[in-house]
Amino acid sequence: WIDKWCWRGVRLLSIVAMMMDYMLPKRVMSWKEAWEIYFEENGGALFKDLARYGIKMPACAEQIRQEKDHLSHQVWATFYNYGGATDFHTWMPTEDEMQWLSQKYPDSFDKYYRPRFEFWREQQEKGNRFYNKTLPMLCQTCQIPMLFTEPGDPTKICYRERSYKGNKYHFCSDHCQHIFDNEPEKYVQAWLPVHQIYQGNCFPEGADPTAPGFDPLAAVLAYYRLNVGHDNGEFEGSEDHRNFEAWRGMAKSND
Numbered sequence: 001w002i003d004k005w006c007w008r009g010v011r012l013l014s015i016v017a018m019m020m021d022y023m024l025p026k027r028v029m030s031w032k033e034a035w036e037i038y039f040e041e042n043g044g045a046l047f048k049d050l051a052r053y054g055i056k057m058p059a060c061a062e063q064i065r066q067e068k069d070h071l072s073h074q075v076w077a078t079f080y081n082y083g084g085a086t087d088f089h090t091w092m093p094t095e096d097e098m099q100w101l102s103q104k105y106p107d108s109f110d111k112y113y114r115p116r117f118e119f120w121r122e123q124q125e126k127g128n129r130f131y132n133k134t135l136p137m138l139c140q141t142c143q144i145p146m147l148f149t150e151p152g153d154p155t156k157i158c159y160r161e162r163s164y165k166g167n168k169y170h171f172c173s174d175h176c177q178h179i180f181d182n183e184p185e186k187y188v189q190a191w192l193p194v195h196q197i198y199q200g201n202c203f204p205e206g207a208d209p210t211a212p213g214f215d216p217l218a219a220v221l222a223y224y225r226l227n228v229g230h231d232n233g234e235f236e237g238s239e240d241h242r243n244f245e246a247w248r249g250m251a252k253s254n255d
């Protein structure tokens, strides 16, 4: 039980990791620092205490330790790419922010993520802001896009699959696959948004996917009543951006 919910909780926290490192106007600490303080140190002390009852540190803790250098960057990169399908803005970090990330992630940011982000920023400045027009595969268990990499190899997407009663299911990790294996009847029922969209269950009334030039992404955003370009897409130059600039100007101090 502890293994399962530790992993499910941490997969959900990958969204928080992205928020902490990329979205906060004033960063307090990095995801990696937070994980080290609140889980590895504090949680580690708790598990040492619980050892007397035979409760051990969850097996997934080792993989989480390896992922902490990569998690927030991989999630932000994915949401940036799919920024046309999100219901919030995304952007590339400024040079100041990249320096903060380099300092907080000396073993991973400059090597794996800075070059990619600088390239995307350069493309954006040339007017080629990239949007992926498809939707990402979701993990059957955690329902998060399959963006995570193999333990020990941050350049290779981790991908697992299982057949169950004639259908194929996909997983982001060994841990999510094990959780499925233990309760397949529960997880086969998962209502995965991307699957539903591609099955045609999320189009507005009267939409005709067979019509020439039909744009499935535009149709699903209309179904979700998203105001395209206003509610999503690039942050630079958006109404949110202009509002933040105005509010910053009103503040006495933003240090």
Ligand SMILES: [Zn+2]
Pocket (backbone or CB within 6 Å): 011, 139, 140, 141, 142, 143, 144, 171, 172, 173, 176
């Ligand atoms: Zn998963």
